[in-house]
Amino acid sequence: MPIYRSHVLVCGGTPCVLKGAKTLKDLLNKELNRYNLADEIRVVETGCLGPCDEGPVIVVYPEGTMYSRLQPSDIPRIVQSHLLKGRILQELVYQAPWSPPSAQEVPLEQEKYLGLQKRVVLRNCGRIDPDSIDEYIANDGYQALGKAVTTLRPDEVIEMVKEAKLLGRGGAGFPTGLKWSFTAKIDADQKYIICNADEGEPGTFKDRLIMEGDPHGIIEGMAIAGYAVGANQGIIYIRGEYALSIERMKRAIEQATAYGLLGERIFGSDFNFTIQVRSGAGAYVCGEETALIESLEGNRGEPRVKPPYPGVAGLWGKPTVVNNVETLANVPPIILNGPEWFRRIGTEKCPGTKVFTMLGDINNQGLIEVPMGITLREIVYGVGGGIPGGKGFKMAQTGGTSGGCLPAEFLDLPMDYDTLAKAGSALGSGAMLIIDDSHCVVDLLKSFMKFFVHESCGRCTPCREGTMRLYEIIQALAEGTATMADFRLLKELSATMQLTALCGLGQSAPNSLLTCMEYFADEFQAHLNGRCPTGTCKNITVKSDAV
């Protein structure tokens, strides 16, 4: 095996690729060849490094120097100065948005970005080549699967996941170990593990970057889940728009199969497991587990009436575990390090980490993984680097478009499933949409509601009709034609949808509206009076009693 004195990791996540990372990689190789450095320095395309806003990003190891916002013209300079002469080009080095605790504790540039972070799910993202199974194995990859199938009974694996108190990371936060145990105890000729990678919640792109950055972690998690519940077939359902994720997952499955880590008699045991990739065709509702199963069966992706739950009767009527990408990626480290280790991270009720996507009016848009229980303030003003343009914080929508909106008074709320649900919002998928005070609440709600109108599958009346009526009333508010009666109807309709819609889509559609009506009541009143305080609603009819 060749030994290299330096490694240059080029971020190959979609955001950096869009900003020209591939060109940088080609240029790097060209420049290294020109100086005959190709045998000494290896260029590796890796998964998301996190600071998507600062892309394209590269990291030079062993120093761990992160260069950001690179132009093609910077590459020859980096090669000549850093890689040839060993002089770091300070002016291109990534500047962390806050000061690290001390230089000794966080010596690497990359660690500055990772300062507040704790990487469990993203342990390999940005550190290894996602297309290389060998690099995954070299970082303890597939060791947890080996440990599970050769030294643990299936019920012991489930017990470990239960003890770790791992909650599903797709949005609902259901205990994973409990979910597995329902399926495990059923006697059936066929069971399935489905990895839900139909990521569609607006503001969420964590699963995309986990798949692009560390596909083997998901495969390993699925195989362990299969062993635990007695399933020998896995399916990963990836949304059709995620071309790079589909490509990387397929390649990783091929590699794992070639190494005998998938297939028959895994690690010499009696356990067999295969995985196939299926892609969606553009429907947000297919992120709902029963709609996803309908889609896999070749039908319209309309949710089923529950019970029975998929754990009992899922794909083709067989017991089926449906887990989110991030949930499964948490499984190998739990098996390898033990549940006690996992419980030491995060909060007592919600242990572990959470991958958040920070976006909207924030200086550093991107992907972060932090312990559960971090506050909104630490996200916005710490890792997120604050709000650009000197504007003030208005609200954060947590958990994507189906989540609620929290004003500044909630900045110190710990972010976990429990606390956010109590505040009328949701941790959901971990999307944090930060909104500054130049935006109008009614205008934002119009955008949120339009989404649900478009994505409602039409099967149940509360959602099909309710989303449309909510949108119409908000549209009327934006035009200044809404009345007090309309305003009351918004509340009544929202409550009805929460209680009676068939699936999570319709039940959660009014979340943002209800929280906004509570926390930004003045702005609603202003619109009822024909005035938009931010001046965003341009078509608003000014009423006689308004200025």
Added chain:
Amino acid sequence: MTVTGLSQLATVIEKYKQTPGSLLDVLAEAQALNGYLSRPVLQQIAEGLALPESKVYGVATFYSLFKTAPTGRFIIRLCESAPCHVRGAADVLAAIEETLGIKPGETTADGRFTLEFTSCLGLCGVAPAIMIGEQVYGNLTPDRVKEILHNLGN
């Protein structure tokens, strides 16, 4: 559809005929042959997979990636979800409408571009974002999107 197209479609159907639940795969491959799923194509699929035509039509019209009418050579899918909205998707939309002279849901007279809205593409780290065909574009400004369209138009 041409004669070759029809025989290719028959091959696709044959490949998936025995696989339960493969309708979405068949529709995707059939669409790749001709750009959209015409009535005769849907009929042939229904017949080949022994499914009611209503079911095939129902599935084809449920998913946004399937098209039952001809589209332009390039389908521009503009994300209209909140994260892109907050970062100025409306200005990008205005620039596209101005450059191409079409509204969402329409196709240019030369059959080159179709403009449509889409829900979140998971490109929020580089919002506002669009997809043109399989290609994704992020961090858009009105000028940048005009430049992209200009380059594709030539």
